[in-house]
Amino acid sequence: MSMQTGTIAKLLTQPTAGERARQRVNWTMRILVGVAAFLAILPLIALIAFVLLQSAPFLVPSFFFNNPLDTSPGILNAIVGSLQLTGLTVLISGPIGIAGGVYLSEFASPRVVAIGETAIDVMLGVPSIVAGVFAYLILVPVLGFSGWAAVVALSILTLPIMMRSTQEVLRLVPQAIREASLALGVPVWKTALFVSVRTALPGILTGVILAFSRALGETAPLLMTARGTNAENWLDFSTTMNAIYQYSAAADDLLIGQAWATALVLMAIALTINVLVRGRTVNSRTA
Amino acid sequence: MATERRKTENTTTGAKDELAQAAARPAAQAAKRTSASEGDGGRLTLENVSARYGAFRAVKDVTLAVRPKSVTALIGPSGCGKSTLIRTINRMHETLPGATVSGSISLDGVDLYSSDVDPVRARRVVGMVFQKPNPFPTMSISENVSSGLRLTGGTSKSEIAGIVEDSLRRAALWDEVKDKLNQPGTSLSGGQQQRLCIARTIAVKPRVVLMDEPCSALDPVATLKIEELIRDLAAEYTIVIVTHNMQQASRVSDETAFFSMDDDRAGYLVETGPTAEMFTNPKQALTEGYIQGRFG
Numbered sequence: 001m002s003m004q005t006g007t008i009a010k011l012l013t014q015p016t017a018g019e020r021a022r023q024r025v026n027w028t029m030r031i032l033v034g035v036a037a038f039l040a041i042l043p044l045i046a047l048i049a050f051v052l053l054q055s056a057p058f059l060v061p062s063f064f065f066n067n068p069l070d071t072s073p074g075i076l077n078a079i080v081g082s083l084q085l086t087g088l089t090v091l092i093s094g095p096i097g098i099a100g101g102v103y104l105s106e107f108a109s110p111r112v113v114a115i116g117e118t119a120i121d122v123m124l125g126v127p128s129i130v131a132g133v134f135a136y137l138i139l140v141p142v143l144g145f146s147g148w149a150a151v152v153a154l155s156i157l158t159l160p161i162m163m164r165s166t167q168e169v170l171r172l173v174p175q176a177i178r179e180a181s182l183a184l185g186v187p188v189w190k191t192a193l194f195v196s197v198r199t200a201l202p203g204i205l206t207g208v209i210l211a212f213s214r215a216l217g218e219t220a221p222l223l224m225t226a227r228g229t230n231a232e233n234w235l236d237f238s239t240t241m242n243a244i245y246q247y248s249a250a251a252d253d254l255l256i257g258q259a260w261a262t263a264l265v266l267m268a269i270a271l272t273i274n275v276l277v278r279g280r281t282v283n284s285r286t287a
Numbered sequence: 288m289a290t291e292r293r294k295t296e297n298t299t300t301g302a303k304d305e306l307a308q309a310a311a312r313p314a315a316q317a318a319k320r321t322s323a324s325e326g327d328g329g330r331l332t333l334e335n336v337s338a339r340y341g342a343f344r345a346v347k348d349v350t351l352a353v354r355p356k357s358v359t360a361l362i363g364p365s366g367c368g369k370s371t372l373i374r375t376i377n378r379m380h381e382t383l384p385g386a387t388v389s390g391s392i393s394l395d396g397v398d399l400y401s402s403d404v405d406p407v408r409a410r411r412v413v414g415m416v417f418q419k420p421n422p423f424p425t426m427s428i429s430e431n432v433s434s435g436l437r438l439t440g441g442t443s444k445s446e447i448a449g450i451v452e453d454s455l456r457r458a459a460l461w462d463e464v465k466d467k468l469n470q471p472g473t474s475l476s477g478g479q480q481q482r483l484c485i486a487r488t489i490a491v492k493p494r495v496v497l498m499d500e501p502c503s504a505l506d507p508v509a510t511l512k513i514e515e516l517i518r519d520l521a522a523e524y525t526i527v528i529v530t531h532n533m534q535q536a537s538r539v540s541d542e543t544a545f546f547s548m549d550d551d552r553a554g555y556l557v558e559t560g561p562t563a564e565m566f567t568n569p570k571q572a573l574t575e576g577y578i579q580g581r582f583g
Contacts, residue, residue, distance in 0.1 A: 110384060176421040180484070183379060184435035184491055185411030194438055198425050 048267070055261035063261060075262050082266075085147055085222075086215040089154040094208055097162025101204075104163070105170035106192040117167075123160035131156045132221030140225060153221035158211040165207025169200040206280050213273040217266065328395050329355035329494040329525035331376065336390035338371045338380055345371045347553035348390070351544055358517060358526045360536035360562065363546030364577065368554025369529040370418075372546075373497045376527065377413035378406040394495065411439065414493035418500040420480035422472030422487070429468040431483055435491035450490050458486035459516050478509025485516060489524070496520060498528040502535065514539050533578060537566050545574045 015023070066074030104116045135153035143149055173196050181191040197204070331353035338346040346368035353359045361369040374380040375388045378399065392399045399409045422431045432451045436442040442450070451468075455461040460482040464475070472483055481501060488496060498517070502510040517526060517539045530536050536543055543566070544559040558571050569575045 174421070176417060176419060177423060179379065179382075180417065180421045180423065180487075181434070181438065182382060183377060183410055183415040183417075184438070184487065185407050185409075186435065186438040187407050190438050195423060199423070201425075 051260055051264045051267065055257065055264045058257045058261035059264070063258075064265075073258065075258065075265065078262065079265065081147070082216060085150055085154065086212055088147075088151045089158055089215045090208060090212050092151065093155040093159040093162055093211065097159045097211070098166045098204060098208075100159075100163040101166025101170065102192060102197060105167045106196055107188075116163075120160045120164050120167075123156075124164065126157070127220075128153075128157055128218055129220040129224075132224035135221060136224040145225060147225075149225035150222050153225055154215045154218060157218060157221065158215050161211045161214060162207055165210065166200075166204050169203030169207065170196055172203070173199045202280060206277050209273055209277055209280075213270055213277075216273075217270055330395055331495060331525060331527070332391075332393045333372075333376075334391045334393075336372065336375060336388065336392060338368065338375050339387045339389075340383070341385040344551070344553045346375070347549065347555045349554075349556045351556060351559060353525060353527060354542065355525050356521060356523065357541040358521045358528060358539050359542045359544060360540035361527065361529045361544050361546060362531075362533060362536050362577075363554070363557075364548065365531070366552070366554070367546040367548040369546055370499050372554070373415075373499055373527055373529055376495070376497055377410045377415050379410070379415065381406070411435075411491055412493055413495040413497060414488035414491065415497040415499065416481070416484050416488055416501045419504050420477055420484050422475075422480050422483050424471070424473050426472055427469045428464050428472050428475070428483060431472040432486045432490050434487060439491065454486040454490040455483075457489055457520070458482045459512065459519075460486055476509070478505050478512060481505060481509070481513060482516065485513075485520075489520070493524065495525045495527070498526065500529050500531060503531060510535070533566075537562055545569070545571075545577065547573055547577070 060072070062072045063074045064079070065076055066072055067077045100116075104113055108116060131153045134156065135149045139149035139152055140146075177199060178191055178196060181195040182188070186195070331351075333349055333351040333353075336346060336349045336351075337344055349372060351359075361373065363369055371380060376392055376399070378388075380386050380388055388400065394412065397404065399413070423434055426434060429451050430437075432454050433447045436447055436450060452461060452465075455464060460479060463479060464483075467474075472480065475483060481504075485496075485501075501517075502513050505513065514535060517528065520526060521541075528536075528539065540562045542559060543562045545557045545565065546554050547557050548554055557573050558565070558569065560570070565574065566578060569578060
């Protein structure tokens with residue numbers, strides 16, 4: 001008995017050479033993946049720190065409320081322009097994308113779903129510059145460089161995002177809920193709208209916000225379509241993206257500093273939206 | 288009136304008493320009820336009903352007559368097509384891709400599958416309660432009950448309030464929820480949710496109520512409450528219930544139909560008869576073996 005417990009104690013407390021080696025490998029690996037994780041977020045930290053440092057002198061209230069040609073220049077026109085562009089984009093691609101996603105999830109036959117999903121994948125893979133070139137070749141000759149051409153390009157880019165996200169969240173609605181509604185004698189279209197979509201609504205809105213943030217940060221299509229102006233205006237949009245592009249290309253320290261500050265503003269907006277979306281998804285998961 | 292009285296009993300007696308009551312309720316009570324309500328409408332007739340998922344036949348040639356305002360239990364081993372069969376009665380089976388039905392199912396002589404019967408209309412007449420309680424997660428308790436009426440239209444707001452209360456009373460849930468009608472339906476316990484689903488089903492005034500293992504996700508006390516409720520509802524509705532629990536079948540049903548699975552995995556009806564007879568003196572050896580727990 002005593003010998004046996006002694007053996008067990010030995011088994012438990014005295015690692016063999018093989019086990020020691022395993023522990024060493026374990027620790028080495030831990031350190032390696034830890035370093036890798038740190039390296040992965042290092043650019044983010046560096047970026048934020050660098051942009052903050054570079055733009056700090058320019059971050060005065062007037063920067064947000066003045067236009068570029070005012071005595072103390074600001075980027076009000078760019079912020080307003082960005083919001084107009086992305087707002088209009090969401091207004092156009094939102095309803096179409098959501099309706100398309102509802103169709104694929106609730107009405108389409110499996111064959112149509114397969115075709116639709118492939119089409120969405122292709123559209124999601126289109127580089128944004130291609131959407132820009134498309135609008136440049138088709139619309140700019142007619143409209144000239146204009147915000148409208150940019151809205152079309154951005155809508156092409158956000159449409160598949162909206163469709164996909166709507167379809168995905170509708171897929172998460174339990175079939176039991178749809179069946180409950182159908183079994184009450186509710187027609188299919190009403191079940192889709194007032195039961196499925198209603199249940200998935202928080203998720204669908206999250207998709208809209210994500211598409212909004214994608215449109216807000218888009219560069220290439222805007223350079224080919226909207227270009228931008230130095231004055232605040234309606235529907236002759238200037239954008240924060242454009243402000244960064246133009247200012248940073250200027251041979252003028254003041255303008256380059258403003259480019260940094262504009263970049264910070266854009267980052268702040270994008271970050272806010274992402275945090276917002278995270279909050280939403282966490283809430284809906286716990287609810 | 289009878290439901291009213293039963294419900295107050297429910298709320299005053301404890302779970303133990305309920306167990307005793309349920310155990311003591313004899314088949315005589317069932318016999319009295321069915322003879323009184325014979326011929327009031329709600330007669331279901333299934334003839335040669337087969338149900339398929341694509342090429343696979345899950346239910347084979349079922350012919351079954353369900354008496355109006357009675358409880359018919361469908362029992363049998365897993366996978367023998369009981370759930371598939373009751374889903375053909377309210378035309379839910381065909382909502383699945385590739386699913387088809389052949390044969391005829393008629394309610395008071397009207398073929399539910401004839402071309403002039405809209406499946407949506409058929410589902411209003413033939414209600415269904417599912418295995419897992421499935422209240423609408425975005426709706427309050429009262430909205431859940433009124434959902435069928437609101438989504439199908441044609442009922443005024445003032446009527447709806449009355450129907451909500453009436454349905455909840457019939458489902459023996461009113462006293463437990465009357466002070467929190469605006470809270471989410473999903474905030475209730477499992478047993479309460481299932482009674483909420485029953486209230487939601489009877490709010491649209493069906494003639495037939497199908498129940499697909501309505502108690503399999505519930506604890507014994509909640510199960511007894513639902514079983515009592517099923518007995519009460521049988522005064523007004525034709526009820527078809529699928530159950531894996533043979534004690535439950537013997538407690539709640541007037542008629543029992545026993546299903547089994549063929550070599551080709553197609554479910555078929557072995558025999559049907561009054562519940563008391565099926566459990567004491569079945570005609571088929573297969574039924575006897577199943578009921579005595581020798582297989583399944």
